[in-house]
Amino acid sequence: MSLEPPTYLTSLQNNIRARPIPWEGAVRAGNITEEQLRRVKAVDKVRKDSRQKTIEKDVNAYTSLLAGSGSEKSILESATRRTDIIQYILVLAGDLINDVPALTSALVEGNESYRHFLPLLTNSTTEDPIPLLTSSLLANLVSASLRATPKISQKDEVALPKLFSYLSTLTKSADTGLQDIGVQGYSALLRTKRSREIFWKERKDTVEPLIGILRAAAGATKDNGSSLGGGRAGEAGISGGVGIQLLYHVLLVLWQLSFEGDLIGAELESEHEIIALYTNLLKLSPKEKTTRLLLSTLRNLLSLSKTNLLPNAVVVRLPAMLSNLNSRHLSDPDLLEDLSGLSDMLDEYTKTQTTFDEYAAEVQSGHLRWSPPHRNPTFWRENARRILDEDRGSLPKKLVEILSKDWETDKQVLAIACNDVGCLVREVPERRHQLDKLGLKARVMALMTDREESVRWESLRAVGEWLRYTFEG
CATH class of the missing domain: 1.25.40.150 (V-type ATPase, subunit H, C-terminal domain)
Structure with missing residues (x-):
């Protein structure tokens, strides 16, 4: 699935592209080599088709430029003392990866392709452009790697926890622009069962801030239990300053995670009362695209963790909420299918329940x-x-x-x-x-x-x- 790149990140990248770099001075100072500069100039500020032809003629040279090769240093390794060059190369590398699939494949196949990128994630604060740009670049590379093979590679197994850890610092930020970069990075990486398992294992840092965003959107608080407040859907967002795009992206990540419902369902409910939260969000959902994700996530969780979650769904009156949705003029076919499937599942369950069962489930x-x-x-x-x-x-x-x-x-x-x-x-x-x-x-x-x-x-x-x-x- 393809998402529009975050505005915050796009603006940063455009500013860096526009900065003049004294390349010849960097060569004279020994910050980069003449050969590295020649390769950069051949693909920088040129048309996409020209860039593609240049790289495809010598993919190995450009793989070495970005990731090193044997005794040859990468340009990032050569320019360690020049943050302006590192920032510029990270943006350029992102452009090259997007424009030239052959280069992406070569970097994905290399066993040590991430070696010079991963250390850059640890730099200072969330406002530092270098780890921010690195996380975007690495998320694209790891995502491509996860799509390329059914079995996760060792380098991806090492990279994912480090990437998730950095992206979590963005989602915890008070800046919604940084939050959206973190959330979209997650979405790019949750492509496989193993990546979702790693994400869930680190859930205090990864999942908890996302639930916080959803609670803010619902006007809810949580203190030894939840009080799911109401709110009115507006044009810019629901509540708590959460914009619709950020809300959609957070719901998308939790939808991806919900395919592991048998692993996560019980704890997601006990730790965050996810069914009550989603039931409340359904009432407030401002768009069909957010309603669709809410229903699809609930369907995944309830069908994969019936024993743990179906009783709670009845307690928080999800069936009544679904009945209300059925009376609306909804048009999305996927949404309607999930709504019907959820309603049928809950109807079947409630027919078998006694009053005692309902009380026990509530307690x-x-x-x-x-x-x-x-x-x-x-x-x-x-x-x-x-x-x-x-x-x-x-x-x-x-x-x-x-x-x-x-x-x-x-x-x-x-x-x-x-x-x-x-x-x-x-x-x-x-x-x-x-x-x-x-x-x-x-x-x-x-x-x-x-x-x-x-x-x-x-x-x-x-x-x-x-x-x-x-x-x-």
Whole structure:
């Protein structure tokens, strides 16, 4: 897939192309050789067809110029003290690779083609042009290498973590121009299963900043859980200063990653509540192209990680969101196919679920909402004992985990959890010692002084259930 190059990068490259370089002075100073200068002049500032013919006559010479060969130094190695020449050559090399497939193939096939490029990624800050230009050049080379062979090469295996590491510094930047360069670099590299596995392995640096961009777009925050806020789609972006193009590129990267749904689905949900986030983004999506990526990613994740994700999809009301989308006038055939496939998958799943299943899925998701079971006395009479016994008491243990968090941005979660604990004590009082042993009584009592009124009220009610039995043996 081909994306428009980031404006920030294009502008930088054009500025460098326009700079005059004192080439003859560089030769006299011993910064480059006369032969290197001859090769540069033969392909610099000439027509594309002329450049192509020159290089194709002697591909090895130009491979050596950029990557070195045996005892012959590359021009980057020769000009280590001249940052102006290094910047210029990096831009020129990018142009040559784009214009001359034969040169790209020769560089891809060389075992040490990246040797002089990789060290340039470590220079100073994200504003330094050299690592920025190097990352663009290397992303194109590694991408071409990944497409050329079904099995990843050793040099790509070494280069990918270093490239991902540098690109992650761009995606963490406050500058959206730099973010877009990083994200588009990722997209070029996520061509194979192995590159996606490496990307996921480094997910704290690679995936987490992308989720942050999506949360900003959704007007959402995350602090011990998520509070997915609303927002209104605008012409320039959705929310949080995220432009539509950057949003699209981030969604594209996560769509590419979603083809490893069996590997990433459960952790992507537990770490980032991805299903709730995407459900909210569907509501706000400003364009069919972003809606298409959201639906396709959800379909990949849910179909490849059904056990972990389908229950959560029901909890966050994804089926209702899909029903809403079905009522819109959508025209993209791929979008409509994914919408139909997702709807069918969720319909089939929900037909088999009981109220207990829905409650258990919500608790296991780690994020409680005022869904119908919480306030239903019949539900608690019929299911309280099962909740305590199911899977060796996994649900009460999950309530402990939920109550252990502060939920500063979503206090209702604490109120709901207190309600549930009180219902368990009321319906199965002889098992209250089990809950006490887990630490639930102490935590619920502590919440009686919480700043949020609803939390104080629900914790008081729960403690009241315990106090009813204080004087019983």
